[in-house]
Amino acid sequence: MKFIIATIKPFKLEEVREALTAIGVRGMMVSEVKGFGAQSGHTEIYRGAEYAVNFVPKVKLEIAVTDSMSEQVVSTIAQTAQTDKIGDGKIFVLDLESALRVRTGETNEDAL
Numbered sequence: 001m002k003f004i005i006a007t008i009k010p011f012k013l014e015e016v017r018e019a020l021t022a023i024g025v026r027g028m029m030v031s032e033v034k035g036f037g038a039q040s041g042h043t044e045i046y047r048g049a050e051y052a053v054n055f056v057p058k059v060k061l062e063i064a065v066t067d068s069m070s071e072q073v074v075s076t077i078a079q080t081a082q083t084d085k086i087g088d089g090k091i092f093v094l095d096l097e098s099a100l101r102v103r104t105g106e107t108n109e110d111a112l
């Protein structure tokens with residue numbers, strides 16, 4: 001299993017969620033975060049406002065997936081979240097050691 005952590009522009013959340021649901025993703029975590037990337041000292045437009053500060057609002061997605069779905073999930077997020085402007089975000093893929101569905105006791109892929 002893989003654990004995918006992605007940051008996207010907040011206005012892209014609904015479109016990304018729909019695209020992921022369409023390819024069979026059944027659960028995810030979503031949080032509002034702030035961050036910066038390579039342009040940390042520069043400005044980035046967010047909803048028309050210029051942030052001359054280091055931290056820009058982003059949405060973080062965390063998704064546990066089977067190995068076989070991992071690449072498709074990454075490419076779907078990448079295609080859907082892309083605006084071609086700076087700050088489109090990043091996607092990290094980690095090995096996931098185990099998963100447990102608390103209600104049933106199912107483990108690993110059965111728990112996703």
Ligand SMILES: Nc1ncnc2c1ncn2[C@@H]1O[C@H](COP(=O)(O)OP(=O)(O)O)[C@@H](O)[C@H]1O
Pocket residue numbers: 007033034035036037038039056058086087088089090
């Ligand atoms: N090296 C990193 N480690 C962790 N999170 C990062 C990293 N780089 C970027 N991020 C996260 O991704 C968001 C978007 O980064 P982005 O501006 O698209 O990257 P870059 O400017 O490097 O191309 C940042 O606001 C931050 O939340």
Ligand SMILES: [Mg+2]
Pocket residue numbers: 036037038039040086087088
């Ligand atoms: Mg950037």
